[in-house]
Amino acid sequence: TQLLEQSPQFLSIQEGENLTVYCNSSSVFSSLQWYRQEPGEGPVLLVTVVTGGEVKKLKRLTFQFGDARKDSSLHITAAQPGDTGLYLCAGAGRSNYQLIWGAGTKLIIKP
Amino acid sequence: DTGVSQNPRHKITKRGQNVTFRCDPISEHNRLYWYRQTLGQGPEFLTYFQNEAQLEKSRLLSDRFSAERPKGSFSTLEIQRTEQGDSAMYLCASRPTGGRNYGYTFGSGTRLTVV
Numbered sequence: 722t723q724l725l726e727q728s729p730q731f732l733s734i735q736e737g738e739n740l741t742v743y744c745n746s747s748s749v750f751s752s753l754q755w756y757r758q759e760p761g762e763g764p765v766l767l768v769t770v771v772t773g774g775e776v777k778k779l780k781r782l783t784f785q786f787g788d789a790r791k792d793s794s795l796h797i798t799a800a801q802p803g804d805t806g807l808y809l810c811a812g813a814g815r816s817n818y819q820l821i822w823g824a825g826t827k828l829i830i831k832p
Numbered sequence: 833d834t835g836v837s838q839n840p841r842h843k844i845t846k847r848g849q850n851v852t853f854r855c856d857p858i859s860e861h862n863r864l865y866w867y868r869q870t871l872g873q874g875p876e877f878l879t880y881f882q883n884e885a886q887l888e889k890s891r892l893l894s895d896r897f898s899a900e901r902p903k904g905s906f907s908t909l910e911i912q913r914t915e916q917g918d919s920a921m922y923l924c925a926s927r928p929t930g931g932r933n934y935g936y937t938f939g940s941g942t943r944l945t946v947v
Contacts, residue, residue, distance in 0.1 A: 754935050754936075756938075761940070761941075761943070762940050762941070763836075763923050763925070763938030763939050763940050763941050764875070764923075764936075764938050765938070766935035766936065766937070769934075769935050807872070809874050809875075811874075819865065819877050819880060819888065820877075820936070822874035822875050822876075822877075823874055824872075824873055824874045825872065825873065825874050827872060
C-alpha cells in the first residue's frame with residue numbers, strides 16, 4: 722500500500738517567518754502535486770512536480786521533488802496571513818486512476 | 833467554463849433518509865472523481881469515472897453509496913439510508929485525458945450533516 726506522510730500536521734507561526742512542510746513516502750511516485758484548501762472549499766492545485774530533483778517556485782512558495790521521487794517539500798518565505806489554510810500533497814502512483822493523499826498540514830499565520 | 837460545480841453546497845438530513853448530490857465537471861474533462869473529506873483530513877477516494885464508465889470504486893464504500901455518470905457529463909452520488917457517520921464534505925473533481933501528472937480541479941464540495 723502506498724502512503725504519504727505529511728509533517729507537521731499543524732503549524733502556527735507569526736507573519737514574516739519562514740516554514741517548511743514535508744511529504745514523505747517509501748514509494749516512488751511519477752509526480753507529486755501540492756494543493757491548498759480553505760475552510761468550506763475544495764482543494765486548489767498549486768503545483769505539480771514531475772522530475773526527480775525538480776524545483777518550482779510560485780512567488781514566495783518553493784516546491785521541491787526529491788531526487789528519488791519519494792518525497793517533496795514546500796517552503797514558504799516570509800509567510801503572510803493569506804497563506805493560512807490546509808496544505809495537501811498528493812502523489813500519482815501505480816494506478817493511473819487516483820492520487821495517494823497526505824493527511825494535510827494545517828497552517829495558521831498570525832498577523 | 834466556470835470550473836467544477838457541485839450542488840447543493842450544504843445538505844442537512846435526518847438519519848435514514850436518502851440524499852443525492854450533483855457534480856458538473858469541466859466540459860473537456862472526461863475523468864471525474866468523487867472524494868469524501870472529514871475535518872482536518874485529506875480527501876478519501878470514493879469512485880472514479882472515465883466518460884460514463886465507472887472504472888473504480890473504493891472497497892471502503894458500502895452498498896448504500898452509488899454513483900452515476902449517465903452521459904459522460906454530469907455525475908450524481910446517492911447515499912441511501914444515511915447514517916451519522918456519513919456526515920462529511922463530499923468533493924467532486926475532474927481532470928483531462930492524458931498522463932497521470934495532470935492536476936485535479938475540485939468543486940467547492942457538498943457539506944452533508946446527518947442528524
